[in-house]
Amino acid sequence: MNNRIKLSVRFFQKNNRVSEDGKSPVYARVTYDKQRIEISTKRNIDCSKWSNSLQKVSGTNPVVKDINLFFEGYKNIIYNAHSELVKERKEITVFAIKDRALGLDVNQSHGLMELMDYHHNYISRLKGSDYASGTIIRYETLKRLVLEFLTVKLRKKDVGLDDLDHRFILEFELYLKIVRKNANNTATKYLKNLKSILNFGRQNDWTENDPFKKIKFRLDNVTRECLTMDEIKQIENHQFAHERIQVIKDIFLFCCYTGLCYVDVLKMSKDNICIGIDSNQWLVFSRTKTNVEVKMPLHRIPLELIEKYKNHPTVVVKNVLFPVLSNQKMNAYLKEIGDICGITKNLTMHIARHTFATTITLTNGMPIETVSKLLGHTKLSTTQHYSKVVDVKIVEEMDKIWARIG
Secondary structure, three states, X not given: OOOOOOEEEEEEEOHHHOOOOOEEEEEEEEEEOOEEEEEEEEEEEEOOOEEOOOOEEOOOOHHHHHHHHHHHHHHHHHHHHHHHHHHOOOOOOHHXXXXXXXXXXXXXXXXXXXXXXXXXXXXXXXXXXXXOHHHHHHHHHHHHHHHHHHHHHOOOOOOEHHHOOHHHHHHHHHHHHHHOOOOHHHHHHHHHHHHHHHHHHHHOOOOOOOOOOOOOOOOOOOOOOXXXXXHHHHHHHOOOOOHHXXXXXXXXXXXXXXXXXXXXXXXXXXXXXEEXXXXXXXXXXXXXXXXXXXXXXOOHHHHHHHHHOOOOHHHHHHOOOOOOOOHHHHHHHHHHHHHHHOOOOOOOHHHHHHHHHHHHHXXXXXXXXXXXXXXXXXXXXHHHHHHOOOXXXXXXXXXXXXXXXX
């Protein structure tokens, strides 16, 4: 292999393919070792503004500068592709240079997107048993973000698993935080999911590479917002003129008093109501997220809400407890409820679950182990996040101590 052979890259317009608006596509002509190949840059430029001699667009305005920077970057990608092939002692042809520049040669080792596709197909077949639908959606989102990162930042459609390194992970993290504006905890969760996929690849002998080897994750402590008892009663006592808002309010209150998350209240049916050991009605179900069985005695208020909607058309036809709308619509109506009731906190379906964990149970002295079971948590440490915000309970316990001291 003669590495001294000159590589040249020139840009030119296809003048035989001029569109109605006077534009034609620009191609990169790559020449190496008496071989030549043309690569589309996928850019159409006004023929009157393109300079063949300078191989760029004429002008000095910011738009023109951005276009010319693109072509300069495109040329660098081709030269870098050649340099990588030299370092790897690969056979260099214009076709090999093109494939490397376009990210089409990752078939020499398994590609990241290839692995993500395989992983997605695998977990999709286990939907409902080993993987919740929310988990699968989260991996789908990650797959979209990785492809977006490869396309925008690296100008590739895939990257070999053996080519992933510490720098790739850090660059992807920066992309999530700076370009996608993700908070640290959100970005970290995506990175953990990506690490799980790469672990899956190693388990299946797709690669031995571990780009996460020197990376440690850091999650920020987040205060889980919840409603006070006064705020709950404020919503409970307000009668809304709009029937649809009244329905949303009742479903929200049901979740405040039971701790159900959106996906669980959505699928809850009369079949989940059983007679418990105290001869009263209990709610028995398996959490969608963790598949942990939850057994909960039903209080008067939740029972009244269930009774209120037992003859609702949607409830009767679908055999559910409530006529639940989409999560997006529920949250939109809850924002309106908060505005009407003068509550400044951001009302969402999930804040109802936090309210149950904090205001309804922990604040009233329920042991955290019991709360953990009612919430369907697999680890007590998950429930302990709620106990950090029970300031009212701290005051009560301190008052008891000072009373004993006298």
